[in-house]
Each structure stands twice: as structure tokens, then as C-alpha cells.
Amino acid sequence: MSSPEDPRVADVVEQGGELIADAAEEAREVRAFAEMIRALPAGAPIPPELIQQGLTALVRFYAVEFQLGERWPPFSEGRPMPPTAVMIMSTAMLRACNVEIFELGLWQSWSGA
DSSP, X not given: OOOTTOHHHHHHHHTTXXXXXXXXXXXXXXXXXXXXXXXXXXXXXXXXXXXXXXXXXXXXXXXXXXXXXXXXOSSOTTSOOOHHHHHHHXXXXXXXXXXXXXXXXXXXXHHOO
């Protein structure tokens, strides 16, 4: 987890950057999400709002760790991710943030991500 004393945070700021989120806060959100999932009765559907809460915290957490220099795959190795699922989710995320695929391509070429 990052903290204000974390040298990785200082490196990002020193390079003129700004962290997307606070890793410790997002970790708390992920834990709260896990607790709410655990509290659901067995077999109960997961409400869309709860899925949104989890996605929000996990994406922000992954992004801030990436900014801090972490480079690990987003998906676990033991469970393959179908490309169609990635495209569905990526498209929904880009639309939700009003980002065009062209803008994504520009960002990738500029940032080296």
C-alpha cells in the first residue's frame, strides 16, 4: 500500500504526475466490497451497484499501483480471460468515461503503457 511517505509517490509527483487514487483508500474499498459480497445469502444475485462498487475500487487500485511502478498482469494465471470479455468490459469502461478508442491509442503511444 502506498502512504504519503512512500518514495514511489514522491517519484510520481517529482516527475510532474498526480496519483489517480490513494492505494490504501482503494484497498479499504476492496475489503468493504468483499465483506458485502460475503454478507449476501448463498445463491443470492449480486446487485449491479455492488458490482460497480467493486469494479471502481479494483480499477482505481490497479491504476495507482501501475503509476507507482508495479507491472503485474491484471488477471490471474489459473483462470483464462476470454478476449471477448475483455473487449466487452473495455468498451463499457471507455463509454462510461467518454473516451474514444482513438484517444486510448494516442495515450498508449505517448505514455508507453
